[in-house]
Amino acid sequence: xxxxxxxxxxxxxxxxxxxxxxxxxxxxxxxxxxxxxxxxxxxxxxxxxxxxxxxxxxxxxxxxxxxxxxxxxxxxxxxxxxxxxxxxxxxxxxxxxxxxxxxxxxxxxxxxxxxxxxxxxxxxxxxxxxxxxxx
Numbered sequence: 001x002x003x004x005x006x007x008x009x010x011x012x013x014x015x016x017x018x019x020x021x022x023x024x025x026x027x028x029x030x031x032x033x034x035x036x037x038x039x040x041x042x043x044x045x046x047x048x049x050x051x052x053x054x055x056x057x058x059x060x061x062x063x064x065x066x067x068x069x070x071x072x073x074x075x076x077x078x079x080x081x082x083x084x085x086x087x088x089x090x091x092x093x094x095x096x097x098x099x100x101x102x103x104x105x106x107x108x109x110x111x112x113x114x115x116x117x118x119x120x121x122x123x124x125x126x127x128x129x130x131x132x133x134x135x
Contacts, residue, residue: 025088
């Protein structure tokens, strides 16, 4: 199941445009929230991540709707992938954990050695390095 998360920062903004984009991209359920990205405890984000199951996908329009910092993003992605679910951002395709390329970049960003990644794909480490430089 594709679940989506849409967030705006203030009451004067609307999540409707994000929700429409997410539904057009295949989201079956859109969790909507009005909360600052700096706020660490976002109820709807916690709810959607809590409902993710094996092979589900969490979809957002942009990474800044999900996380405020790289550390926050990595922690959230670790929680999502730890549940066996995937992640997609409509505007940040490099962060798509549902594709082989996205999983590769995630592994490298988490500190896994290029040689180990290359061995698991049965390719040379220079191939992995070239792929990484295109992100």
